Amino acid sequence: MHTFTEENYLKTIYYLSGRQEGEVSTNSLAEMTATRAASVSDMLKRLSEKQLIHYKKYQGVRLTEEGERLALKVIRRHRLWEVFLVEKLGFGWDEVHVIAEELEHVRSDELVERLDAYLEYPQFDPHGDPIPTPAGQMPTTAYRKLSEVAVDERVRIMGVLEHSPEFLQHLDRTGLTLGSEVCLQEISHFDKSVQVQINQEKSLFISHEVARNLLVSR
Amino acid sequence: MHTFTEENYLKTIYYLSGRQEGEVSTNSLAEMTATRAASVSDMLKRLSEKQLIHYKKYQGVRLTEEGERLALKVIRRHRLWEVFLVEKLGFGWDEVHVIAEELEHVRSDELVERLDAYLEYPQFDPHGDPIPTPAGQMPTTAYRKLSEVAVDERVRIMGVLEHSPEFLQHLDRTGLTLGSEVCLQEISHFDKSVQVQINQEKSLFISHEVARNLLVSR
């Protein structure tokens, strides 16, 4: 059986692999897990012995098939619990990450499958991230960033790239919720901020920083 | 903050304290936690330094107020999750203990209180054990064992003393569910088994072993 900590490393390696080409570096893992590079090195050796990662010294790291399977299992649990916390317990989408970080390590397959059924097989978590299948497949999503949309295009907000409570609360305050329809009206050549119309109603200015963290439908 | 393991020791000390007079012994803790007495001794020293238990070498152990507060918090979480697993996810009462052992260590007060509300403030877990209050009080229950009921008395099954899946499944198979009304018809002088009538319907023989593990209303 795998430890809490091992699961966290696998999950983190998976996330980082998706954000860059090629192998994941020791330093980036240290930063993500809030530990020191030396500790990461030790752990990589262990994970490598357990055949959960491909690891050549100084050359970065990549999940094995088994490692990816496990990582996706953890991510599936995390995202299902997030749905539960928001849909059933009424938490805000900015509050659930920390709690789900704990719940994701409860290791009962039966529990996860029953939870999935109870939630009526959700496809996405409250941040619009796809929920891996029980078989360990990550559904693909083809979203663009709002910052890449052209003037006059009409798109729907489907997810966020940034997950910090601060960002999510900012979206709440400005009324940018998942599912909103957005029509892009203007792009500033000065600061790349965009003007959009939300749900055929109010018009809004969105900074480039915000726009490039909003995922929208094709 | 307290570790997983510390929480388990506190919980176990609480349980054992309720089952005997006086202090809890090192050996009984070792048996309950499936560790060795030496390991328990080490841990008791640590818990004592943290002021969570009263501990004098060779003299057994007792929770401090703070220790009891923490133990009850863990038990509250455990029992609320058991209600969730049975009521919402449809698990059997014989299946939930192991999963709740993990869920009980998720340390968010907000989560527990929201879960409590979501479950509509249950008073008892699926085995009839009372759920400690948010303030850290264990509700008192005044139950007898079915083995102590006299002939012709009419009582209601309120809980179980034994929690093993085997025992609970036995009750399921024989139709002895919590809430059933039981009328005691006869007590065998030979083996102390009892004959009862369930819900004014069928009559049933119950062994002494089973009867002394069934809790009934006064």
Added chain:
DNA sequence: ATAAAAATTTAGACTGGTCTAAATTTTTTT
């Protein structure tokens, strides 16, 4: 192409939690 900088790994130490074996204390038996 070499020196400097950055990234990574190794060495050695610490903590929490466990173990076995040996020592000590308490309880029970005679």
Added chain:
DNA sequence: AAAAAAATTTAGACCAGTCTAAATTTTTAT
């Protein structure tokens, strides 16, 4: 009240996971 038995604690070791400091390797800059 002593001897034997049982319970408990101590000593010393180990593992997982972390750290700092030092050594090594790779990358970048000159």
